[in-house]
Amino acid sequence: MTTTQVITKKPVIQTKTANNGIRYKPLHPTFGAEAYADxxxxxxxxxxxxxKGLAKYGVLVFRKTGLDDARHVEMSKLFGDLDDIAPFVGGLGQKNRLSSDYLFDVGNVNPDGTVMQPGGMRDLLLRCNYHFHADSAFNPRRAGISLLLAHELPPAGFGGDTEFADTRTAYQGLDDARKEEIKDWVVCNSQLNCRRNANIDENGKLNPLLDTDEFDPMKHKFGKHKLVQTHEPSGQTNLYIAAHAHHVEDLPIEExxxxxxxxxxxxxxxxxTFKVTWQDVGDLVIWDNTCTLHRSVPGRYAGIYKRDLRRTTVHDMSSQAWGLNGEGATWRSGLD
Structure with missing residues (x-):
């Protein structure tokens, strides 16, 4: 089956209906739902x-929404303040192939439209996405809600799923002694930490392209956030951790x-955890970064087929949005 073929909509039995007609079919015992909406x-x-659905489920999967770039961005603005890629385009000399600076290009398509090949610098930097993370945990103001839209997908069976983790239930799964031990920890997050760790070979050697001061987390600012937090939309306690987490403030680095x-x-x-399999152009996954983690699952499509996914990122609007970084800070991880 190719991505251009019609896929019959899943039955909506055993779903719950919201006042405006949104219906939810749970995908996991504790979080995640396939959502049906017009x-x-x-x-x-x-x-x-x-x-409201996100407060309960953390991750919502909508199929064949019909959204394009413009409507994707305009809808996202209704969720809150949007993050943008302008600092990275200017600061790193990157080229944005997309129509808006509010769209983060998280696919494998080069600016000239060709398929990204393994081993290049862009591939090395994006390998961080294969590790569980929360968007923008490394910046002074973290991400709240992310909206990821499919524009082109590999053929069925070639991989490219997205996996999610429930950090509210993960916190509940810790024993009382562990909860007491970590309750006041402050985590120092760096995008560079994830990028380096994603490029260490089986012998423990870092790829020399990233073995520079430019990619050394200790030579840049950290996004500081408390490890244990209250997830305000649900009132549940959450474990706010990600692959960007470099060290714990006031603990020896290695410990x-x-x-x-x-x-x-x-x-x-x-x-x-559970996985979302992308099925069609127009599939949209929306998640709350303050109570879930996500990662891209590697597949056989790499270097062969396009996996064109575009994300808008809504800044966290909660009282914990800025962590311990000072409200209004404008620096970005790795560009300070």
Whole structure:
């Protein structure tokens, strides 16, 4: 089956219906739902209903929405303030092939439209996406909601799924002694930490292209956020951790790194995760970065077929948005 063929909509039995007609079919015992909605009319009321679904499920999967770049961006603006890629385009000399600076290009398509090949610098930097993370945990103001839209997909069976982890239930799965131990920890996050760790070979050697001061987390600012937080939309306690987590403030570096590694492995246990298989152009996945983690799953499409996914990122609007970084800070991880 190719991505251009019609796929019959899944049955909507055993779903729950919101006031505006959004229906939810749970995908996992504790989080995630396939959601059914009409995207022909997008307004603030529609978005507020989606937010209610996110507060409960954390991840919502909408199929064949019919959205294009413009409507994707305009809908996203109704969720809150949007992050943009302009600092990275200017600061790193990158070229944006997309129509808006509010669209983050997280696919494998080069600016000239060709398929990205393994081993190049862009491929090395994007390998971080194969590790569980929360968007923008490394910046002074973290991400709240992300909206990822499919524009072109590999043929069925070639991979490219996206996996999600439930960090609210992961916190509940810790024993009381562990919860007490970590309750006041402040985590120092760096995008560069994830990029380096994603490019260490089986012998423990870092790719020399990233073995420079430019990619050394200790030579740049860290996004500081508390590890244990209240997820305000649901009122549940959450474990805010990601592959960007470099060390714990006030702990020896190596000890903190080991502790964070163990907690990230805990959050990624099978009982806390599920995968979304992209089916059609127009599929949209919306998730809350403050109570879930996500990662791209490698597949056989790499270097052969396009996987063109575009994300808008809504800044966190909660009282914990800025962490311990100072409200209004404008620096970006790796560009400071």
């Amino acid at each position: 995207f022909s009319l997008i307004n603030q009321e529609f978005v507020e209903e989606i937010k 903190g790194q080991k502790q964070l590694h163990d907690l990230l492995l805990h959050a990624g246990k099978p009982e806390y």
